[in-house]
Every structure is written in C-alpha cells, then in structure tokens.
Amino acid sequence: xxxxxxIRQRFAPALSExxxxxxxxxxxxxxxxxxxxxxxQANFAMPLAKQLGKPPREVAQQVLDRLDLSDFCEPPEIxxxxxxxxxxxxxxxxxxxxxxxxxxxxxxxxVALPRHVVVDFSSPNVAKPMHVGHLRSTVIGDxxxxxxxxxxxxxxxxxxxxxxxxQFGMIIYGYRHFRDDASxxxxxxxxxxxxxxxxxxxxxxxATTAKLPLLQKAVTEAREKLAQLxxxxxxxxxxxxxxxxxxxxxxxxxxxxxxxxxSIARIQDSPxxxxxxxxxxxxxxxxxxxTARLHAGDPENNALWNQFLPSCLxxxxxxxxxxxxxxxxxxxxxxxxxxLPGVVESLKSRGLAKLSEGATCVFLEGNAAPxxxxxxxxxxxxxxxDLATILYRRESLKADEVLYVVDKRQSEHFQQLFATTLLWxxxxxxxxxxxxxxxxxxDNKPYKTRAGDTVGLESLLxxxxxxxxxxxxxxxxxxxxxxxxxxxxxRVSEIVGLGGIKYADLHHSRDSDYxxxxxxxxxxxxxxxxxxxxxYARVCGIFRxxxxxxxxxxxxxxxxxxxxxxxxxxxxxxxxxxxxxxSVLNDxxxxxxxxxxxxxxxxxxxxxxxxxxQNAESEELQKSRLILCDLMARAIHTGLSLLGIQVAEIx
RNA sequence: GCGCCCGUAGCUCAGUUGGAUAGAGCAACCGCCUUCUAAGCGGUAGGUCAGUGGUUCGAAUCCACUCGGGCGCACCA
Numbered sequence: 001x002x003x004x005x006x007i008r009q010r011f012a013p014a015l016s017e018x019x020x021x022x023x024x025x026x027x028x029x030x031x032x033x034x035x036x037x038x039x040x041q042a043n044f045a046m047p048l049a050k051q052l053g054k055p056p057r058e059v060a061q062q063v064l065d066r067l068d069l070s071d072f073c074e075p076p077e078i079x080x081x082x083x084x085x086x087x088x089x090x091x092x093x094x095x096x097x098x099x100x101x102x103x104x105x106x107x108x109x110x111v112a113l114p115r116h117v118v119v120d121f122s123s124p125n126v127a128k129p130m131h132v133g134h135l136r137s138t139v140i141g142d143x144x145x146x147x148x149x150x151x152x153x154x155x156x157x158x159x160x161x162x163x164x165x166x167q168f169g170m171i172i173y174g175y176r177h178f179r180d181d182a183s184x185x186x187x188x189x190x191x192x193x194x195x196x197x198x199x200x201x202x203x204x205x206x207a208t209t210a211k212l213p214l215l216q217k218a219v220t221e222a223r224e225k226l227a228q229l230x231x232x233x234x235x236x237x238x239x240x241x242x243x244x245x246x247x248x249x250x251x252x253x254x255x256x257x258x259x260x261x262x263s264i265a266r267i268q269d270s271p272x273x274x275x276x277x278x279x280x281x282x283x284x285x286x287x288x289x290x291t292a293r294l295h296a297g298d299p300e301n302n303a304l305w306n307q308f309l310p311s312c313l314x315x316x317x318x319x320x321x322x323x324x325x326x327x328x329x330x331x332x333x334x335x336x337x338x339x340l341p342g343v344v345e346s347l348k349s350r351g352l353a354k355l356s357e358g359a360t361c362v363f364l365e366g367n368a369a370p371x372x373x374x375x376x377x378x379x380x381x382x383x384x385x386d387l388a389t390i391l392y393r394r395e396s397l398k399a400d401e402v403l404y405v406v407d408k409r410q411s412e413h414f415q416q417l418f419a420t421t422l423l424w425x426x427x428x429x430x431x432x433x434x435x436x437x438x439x440x441x442x443d444n445k446p447y448k449t450r451a452g453d454t455v456g457l458e459s460l461l462x463x464x465x466x467x468x469x470x471x472x473x474x475x476x477x478x479x480x481x482x483x484x485x486x487x488x489x490x491r492v493s494e495i496v497g498l499g500g501i502k503y504a505d506l507h508h509s510r511d512s513d514y515x516x517x518x519x520x521x522x523x524x525x526x527x528x529x530x531x532x533x534x535x536y537a538r539v540c541g542i543f544r545x546x547x548x549x550x551x552x553x554x555x556x557x558x559x560x561x562x563x564x565x566x567x568x569x570x571x572x573x574x575x576x577x578x579x580x581x582x583s584v585l586n587d588x589x590x591x592x593x594x595x596x597x598x599x600x601x602x603x604x605x606x607x608x609x610x611x612x613x614q615n616a617e618s619e620e621l622q623k624s625r626l627i628l629c630d631l632m633a634r635a636i637h638t639g640l641s642l643l644g645i646q647v648a649e650i651x
Numbered sequence: 652g653c654g655c656c657c658g659u660a661g662c663u664c665a666g667u668u669g670g671a672u673a674g675a676g677c678a679a680c681c682g683c684c685u686u687c688u689a690a691g692c693g694g695u696a697g698g699u700c701a702g703u704g705g706u707u708c709g710a711a712u713c714c715a716c717u718c719g720g721g722c723g724c725a726c727c728a
Contacts, residue, residue, distance in 0.1 A: 030667070033674095043670055046708060056708075080671045081708070125728075165728055244718095333728085359726050368653060368724070375726040382728050409722060411655070437656090438722085475690060483688080496690095508664070511656085513721080515663065519677095524690040526676040527664090534690050542687045583667060595665075598675085605691060614687045629687095651690080 002578035003096075004031065007040050007069075007086060014066035018059075019048065031579065037079065038087035039572060045082035056082030090568065094560040097571050101627050102555030104634050106577040110152030117153050118393050119145050121405035122325075123160045126312035126332070127167035127196045129189075130319055131454040132447050132516065133407070136436045139505045139644065141405035142325045143590040144434065146642045151581060156328045156397060160389065161316070163309060163332035165382070169291030170199040172304050173283065178276070189315040192308060202277050203284035205267045208260045215260050219253045226250055292379060295337065305334075319457055323498065324644055336388040340380040343388050344373050352423055364419050371416040386417050387424070394429050401430040403588065408435035408511055434588045437513035439505075447516045461498065467522050468497030472651065475524075483650050492648045496530055497522065499645040503529035506643050507594035527598050529645055535601040535608075536636045537651040539629050542613050544649075550630050561624040566607040573600045574631050577639070590643060597639045604632050 008026040015022040025044040032041045045063070049056035060082045069076065072092035077085045100107035121141020124130045141157070148155045174195030183191040226246040232239060267273045280286075294301040313330070320326060344360055347353035353362050353373055361370035373384045393399040404414060414433035421431065441447040449455055472493050476482040484492065504521040508514040524530060543550050562568045573596075580596035583589070613629060616622035637647055 028670090030670095033667090034671080037671075041670090046670075050708070083671065123728095162728060167728085241718095357725070361725075366654090370725065372726050377726080379726085381726070385728090408656080410728090412723060413728090415655095444721095471690075475688090479688085509666095512664080513657085517663075520663070523677075528676090528690090530690060531676095534688075538688050538691080540688095545687050579667095586667090589667095591665080592667075595667095595675090602675095606693095608687075609683095609692045612687065651688085 002582065003088070003575055004029065004040065004579055010069055011042065011063070011067065014063050015044070017066055018062065019051065031576065032085065035569070037083070038074075038077070038085040040086040042084040042086070045078075045084060049082065060084050088572075090562050093568065093571050093575065094562050096575055097560045097562075097627065097631065098556075098558070100574075101558070101560075101631060102553075102634075103631075104638055105150075106574060106631065106635055106638065108151070108578045108581060114153045115400040116156070116398060117148055117401045117403060118156045118158055118397060118399040119148070119403045119405065120158050120160050120389075121145075121403075122320075122327075123162065123406070124316060125162035125165070125167055126309065126316070127162070127171050127192065129193050130316065130457040132439050132457065132460060133454065135457060135460070135501070136439060136505055136510075137405045137407070138320075138323065138325060139502045140434070140436060140510055140590060141403075142323075143502075143506055143593075143643045144403065144405065144588050146644060147581065147584055147590070147593070150638075150642055151585065156399070157326075158329040158331060158393075159316075159327040161313075161330060161332040163312070164295070164334040164337060164385075166288065166291050167196060168294060168305065168308075169287040169289070170203070171196050171308065172290040172294065172301055173287040174199040175304060175308075177280065188308070188311040192312065198276070199283060199287055201267065201273070202280060203287065204263060205277050206281060206284060208263055212257075212260055212264070215253070215257045219250070219257050222246065222250045222253045288377075292377065295379065319461070322461055323502075324646070331389075331392075333382070333385050336385050336392065339388040339391070340384050343384055343391070344380070347373060347387075347420075347424065350424065352420070362416075362420050362423075364416055364423075367412075367416060367419075369412075371420055383413070383417065383420075386413075387420065390417075390421055390426060390429070390431070394426055399429060401432070403432050403434050405434045405436070408437055411435055432588070434510070436510040437508075440513050440515045442515065442517070444515070460501070463518070464497035464501045464522065465493050466497075467518060468500065469493035471522060471524060472496065475651075488650065492651045495646045495648050496533060496651065499529035499533060499640070502643060502645050503532075503594060506590045507598075509591045510589060527594075529640070532597050532601045532636050532640055533645075533647050533651060535604050536633060536640075536647040537649065538608055539604065539633045539636075540649040542629055543626075545614060546626075548626065550633065553626065553630060555627055555630065558623050558627055559620065560627055561621055564611055566603070566610050567625070567628065570600075570603040570607045570628055570632065573603045574628075574635055577635060580639075581642075593639060593642060597636065597643075600632070600635055600639070607632075 008029050011026060011029060012022050015025050019025065025048060028044040028047075029040060029042045032038050042060075042063075045056045045060035049059040052059060054062075057078055060078045064076055064078070064084065067076070069086065072089055074087045074089055076087075079085050096107075119141055121144075122134060122138040124134050145155050145157045171192050175192075178195055178198055180191060180194075183194070226243075226249075229239065229243055229246055267277050277283075290301060294305060344353060347362060348360070353360050355361075356363075356370060358376035359370075359372050360374035361372050363370050371383050372381050373387070374380055390402065393402055406414070411433060414431075414435075418431045418433075421429075439447045447455060469489065472484070472489050476484045476489065500522045504516075505514075507527065520526075521528065522530070540550075560571070562571050576596065580593055583592045607628070611625060613622055613625045616625055640647060
C-alpha cells in the first residue's frame with residue numbers, strides 16, 4: 001500500500017467519530033508541500049471546524065486525541081490555522097526501503113481490478129509523411145500505455161491510421177497523372193509524398209484563385225467599416241471596443257489575402273507547376289471522385305490502394321522502430337469501411353439521425369453544428385468511422401475504456417462523438433479525449449521550417465541525435481581518459497537525443513501549447529532527460545568504482561541508515577514512486593512522472609555530493625548507501641522506461 | 652455571431668482540483684573539482700499570479716465583468 005493510503009486509512013476511524021462522511025476529508029490529506037512541514041499534511045480541520053462550529057485548532061486537537069500513529073510517525077503537530085503535519089519516523093522509512101530494496105517496481109503492487117483500456121494514439125495519415133504534430137500524440141500515448149501496463153491493466157494500443165480518406169484519392173489521381181517512374185522505383189513512399197503534396201498544392205491553387213476576389217472584397221469592406229467608425233468623433237467604450245475588433249478584422253483579412261497571394265505566386269512563379277495547374281482545372285473534384293470510386297469498390301483503385309499501403313506502413317514503422325514504439329493493432333479507417341452503412345442505418349432507425357440539407361446528421365442539444373454521418377454525395381465522414389470504431393472496440397475488443405490521445409482542437413468533435421455514442425445506447429464503456437496542445441515555434445506560431453513547411457519527424461530525429469552526438473563527444477573528449485568508444489558514443493547519442501525529444505514533450509502539462517526549442521531540449525543543464533540519465537550513469541559509476549555487481553548484490557536484510565537529510569530525502573522520494581504513478585493515471589498526465597523523476601534525480605545529486613559511498617564512515621553505512629544507490633538506479637530506469645526513455649551505464 | 656481554452660519571475664513552464672511566506676529550469680551574479688562522472692552541487696537576485704469586483708476562515712485556483720492572446724464552428728480528417 002502506498003504511504004498516503006496508509007496515513008488516510010489511519011485517520012479514517014478518528015474522523016468517523018466526528019462526522020459521518022469521512023472520504024472528502026481524507027482526500028484533504030496530502031504529501032506536504034514543503035519539507036519543513038514534514039512528510040504529509042492534513043488540511044481538513046478548517047472546513048470541519050466550520051461544520052462542527054468549533055475553532056479549527058481545537059478540532060485538529062480532537063482528531064489527534066483519537067489518533068495514534070506512534071508506531072510509524074513522529075507525534076503529529078498542529079500548525080498555523082489548523083494544519084496537521086505528519087512526519088514519518090526514520091526507522092519506519094528505513095524499514096520500508098529495506099522492504100522494496102532490489103525491486104524494479106519499487107514495491108508497486110499491480111491493481112486488483114484490471115481494466116481493458118484501448119489507447120488510440122499517433123494516428124498519422126499514410127499519404128503524408130509524419131511531422132512534429134504527430135510527435136506529441138505518439139509520445140504521450142506511448143507513455144500512457146506503458147504506465148497503464150505497469151500498474152497491471154490490459155492495454156491495447158491501436159494506431160488508427162488515416163488510410164481511407166480524401167488524401168488517398170489525391171495520391172491515386174497524382175499517381176495516374178504525375179508519376180515519375182524513376183522516383184517511384186527508387187522510393188515509392190517519397191514519390192507518393194511528392195504526389196500528395198503536388199495534388200494538394202494544385203487543388204489549393206484553384207480554390208484560392210477562385211476565392212481571391214472574395215478575400216479582396218473582405219479586405220476592402222473591413223477597411224471601409226474601420227474608416228467609417230474612425231470618422232465618428234464620439235469615443236465611448238462601446239465604440240472603442242468595436243474599433244479594436246475592426247482593426248483585428250482588417251489585420252486578419254490582410255493576412256489571409258497575402259497568404260493567398262503568396263500561395264498563388266508559388267505556383268505562378270514555376271512554369272511547370274503553372275502548366276500542371278492549367279492542365280488540371282478540376283483536380284480537386286476529380287481527386288474526390290477517385291476517393292469515391294475507391295470506397296465504392298472500384299477494382300483498379302483498390303488495386304492501387306493495396307499496392308501503396310504496404311510501403312506507406314513500412315515508412316511509418318521505420319519511424320516507430322527508431323522511437324522504440326510499437327502498437328498492438330494498426331486498424332486504419334479502411335478497416336471500418338464495411339461497417340459504415342450499418343452505423344448510419346442504426347442511427348436512423350433509432351431516430352437519432354435525419355436528413356438535413358442533403359446530409360445525414362445527428363443533432364445534439366447545445367451544439368449549433370450537426371454531427372454529420374453521411375455527406376450529400378453519399379460518402380461517410382470520420383464521425384461515422386469513429387462511431388464504427390467505438391462499436392468495434394466495445395463489442396469485438398471488449399474494451400472497458402478508450403483513450404483518444406488527440407490534439408485539443410478536436411475537442412468539439414469528441415464531445416459530439418461521445419454524446420452520440422451515449423444516445424446510441426453503447427454503455428459500459430468509458431471514453432476520454434486525452435487532449436494536448438500545439439507544438440509552437442520560437443515565433444509562438446505552430447512549429448514550421450523557415451520555408452513554412454511542417455517539419456518531418458524523420459529529420460527531427462536525425463537532428464536530435466546529431467546534436468546529442470556533439471554534446472557526447474565534447475564531454476567525453478574533455479576527460480583525461482575518455483570513457484567511450486565510437487560505438488558507445490553513437491549509442492549514447494541516440495539514447496540522449498531521443499530521450500531529449502520525448503522528455504521535452506512529456507514534461508509539459510499536456511493541454512498547454514509549448515515552444516519547441518532544440519537548445520532547451522538537449523541542454524546539458526536543468527530539467528531534461530539528460531539530467532536523469534546522467535544521474536543514472538553516475539550511480540552506475542559508483543558500483544563500477546567499487547567493483548560491485550549491482551544485479552548480484554545482497555539487498556535483503558541489510559540495515560538501512562538514514563541519518564543525513566540527503567539520505568532521508570532520497571529515501572522518501574523513492575517511497576513516493578507509487579503516488580507519482582497513481583497521480584499520472586488519475587488524469588493521464590505523464591508530466592507528473594517527469595516531475596517525480598526530476599525531484600528524485602535532484603535528491604540523488606545532493607546525496608551524491610554530500611554522502612560519499614566510497615568513503616563512508618563505516619562498512620555498515622556504505623552497505624546502506626549502496627542499497628539506496630541501487631534503488632535509485634532502478635527508480636530512474638523504471639520511471640524513464642514508462643516514458644519510453646532509455647538509460648546508459650556510462651555517458 | 653456562437654462556443655472552448657489561455658494570461659504566473661527577463662525567457663520556458665509547474666502549481667496535486669480552495670490551504671501555510673506562489674515554485675522549478677534557463678538566463679544573470681557569487682562560490683565549490685588532489686576523494687564515487689562538475690552533463691554536478693551550494694548561494695544571491697528576480698512576482699500587483701492581466702485587471703476590477705464578488706463568494707469565505709482562506710483565492711493563482713471558484714463566480715461575474717473588463718482588457719489582451721489562441722483555437723474551433725455543415726458535408727477535410
């Protein structure tokens with residue numbers, strides 16, 4: 001049992017003598033927010049005092065009178081307005097450490113009632129290369145899977161790839177009209193990506209050209225309105241507000257117009273692109289028709305689909321292999337195609353879906369826009385696919401819970417999806433959108449290259465590893481006698497580089513946008529993966545120096561001594577591992593684990609600085625410290641592994 | 652126009668769901684390697700938690716409004 005549960009359990013009977021429902025009060029017992037307040041603090045005396053009509057400190061005292069923690073705690077203290085501070089006895093902490101010594105799980109017991117959780121994450125589009133936007137979903141989803149498995153749940157990771165949508169019609173169209181056979185032979189995936197981009201660009205060109213007059217009109221109108229408003233001499237608050245709104249409208253309209261002009265210019269500046277554009281005026285519609293034919297079972301398009309897909313999947317897998325991430329299932333949108341007509345029928349027969357402006361829609365209370373399950377042209381949407389997927393996960397996979405690790409901008413979609421599912425009558429299934437924010441560049445806009453393209457994931461990984469290599473080289477070269485062979489350096493660079501990327505992502509709270517910054521990510525100082533990895537390498541160094549084989553070391557029955565603040569702090573950190581894990585899973589927030597890892601590595605660094613193992617005052621103390629060191633190594637190793645990050649013995 | 656989110660130190664971000672004097676990393680400044688990896692450790696400085704009002708024992712956190720920023724909103728996924 002974790003320490004907090006133990007404390008709460010002991011408080012429960014004392015509280016139940018004063019009040020019928022103790023559970024909200026027990027929730028107010030927490031780890032202390034400052035070490036000077038001890039290890040845990042109970043905050044319930046103040047609200048309880050109000051309930052009982054007595055002064056808080058008196059209530060706190062009443063609770064303490066009914067409470068005996070002396071078998072494992074120092075006498076609790078009442079502080080401030082009525083906080084109860086609890087500090088564990090050193091011998092108890094030591095005995096706990098002894099119990100979990102040598103355990104990779106740090107004493108964490110698997111859950112009694114495992115759930116089957118399907119985690120839907122990464123979900124790239126097969127037609128286009130993966131980019132930085134897929135990184136968060138992939139890294140966060142993977143960390144959640146690993147953590148759920150660690151605590152004993154059954155997890156099915158499912159990569160719901162986009163292999164059936166409009167983009168596929170675009171590549172089919174592109175393949176038919178713009179294929180370069182030499183490139184296709186050399187690199188099918190590269191050629192498909194080029195074709196997708198080309199068709200997309202040409203479609204955009206026509207759409208933008210058609211839209212241009214409207215955009216120009218919008219700018220003039222916005223300008224005129226602004227001028228009109230400015231002409232009014234009265235400047236009360238209402239006018240001021242309108243004025244600033246108008247100014248904003250003008251800048252947005254301007255920005256849209258200049259973006260459109262620029263994108264048109266990109267085509268017109270290139271004779272070959274312009275020729276292609278002129279030769280294919282209907283490209284967007286025709287690409288959609290290819291998609292429709294694919295969905296309708298057209299043999300030729302299905303043959304192309306079957307031809308394209310394996311290499312697309314292989315390209316994705318190459319990246320997943322580098323990231324050390326794998327999926328139990330890769331059931332793309334295409335998998336659910338046969339189920340879609342049935343889904344719409346079912347919704348209609350239950351009176352949930354009805355025809356509106358030619359499309360079949362589910363109207364939900366509180367939502368202005370309908371949830372469209374079948375378009376006017378008969379095609380199904382991702383809403384339909386998502387509903388089919390839920391049905392499949394419930395009925396065939398027998399899932400208890402489904403997590404969608406998806407960009408927060410899609411929250412309305414999920415809100416509608418979940419609401420529809422409920423009305424549809426699928427029960428016993430918990431659905432949660434695990435949303436995350438956008439990866440931004442230094443300019444606080446979505447992360448792009450200087451040229452304005454999205455950054456490919458492949459090159460991102462290469463860049464991380466080569467930057468890491470420079471740091472590894474520099475550090476090892478600085479030593480009098482370098483510790484690493486070239487092969488070691490390559491391996492360590494990969495561990496540090498990939499760890500840096502993943503950690504940078506995971507240590508931000510998932511729903512906030514964050515700024516992508518190479519220098520911070522691979523910094524040799526501060527709250528980075530490197531800091532934890534370095535702490536691990538240092539602890540390994542201790543064992544190497546003392547010529548002790550950690551794996552063979554005796555851990556049971558060795559007395560643990562915690563006489564310095566550093567030793568005690570490290571020990572407490574190690575004991576709080578379970579609490580950190582539980583808080584991560586409470587709302588699927590991996591950054592709570594990175595925070596624990598950082599605190600733990602920090603506690604170790606202080607210990608390393610002030611508590612020599614090699615020169616311990618006694619053999620007994622050295623053995624005790626070795627227990628802590630070994631447990632620390634396991635803690636970092638296990639904790640980082642739950643985030644999909646590796647460690648190196650020497651770095 | 653409707654809806655959702657955000658505003659915390661110079662920068663990047665936490666803040667355990669309402670608790671004690673608001674924290675960390677970076678950057679700045681000062682100090683620590685003849686002893687286990689200095690990719691480290693110690694210290695100093697840095698705040699009107701966007702603003703105003705409210706709710707209460709207690710507010711960065713909850714409510715209302717204001718200012719500023721972002722993102723969605725009928726046939727793309």
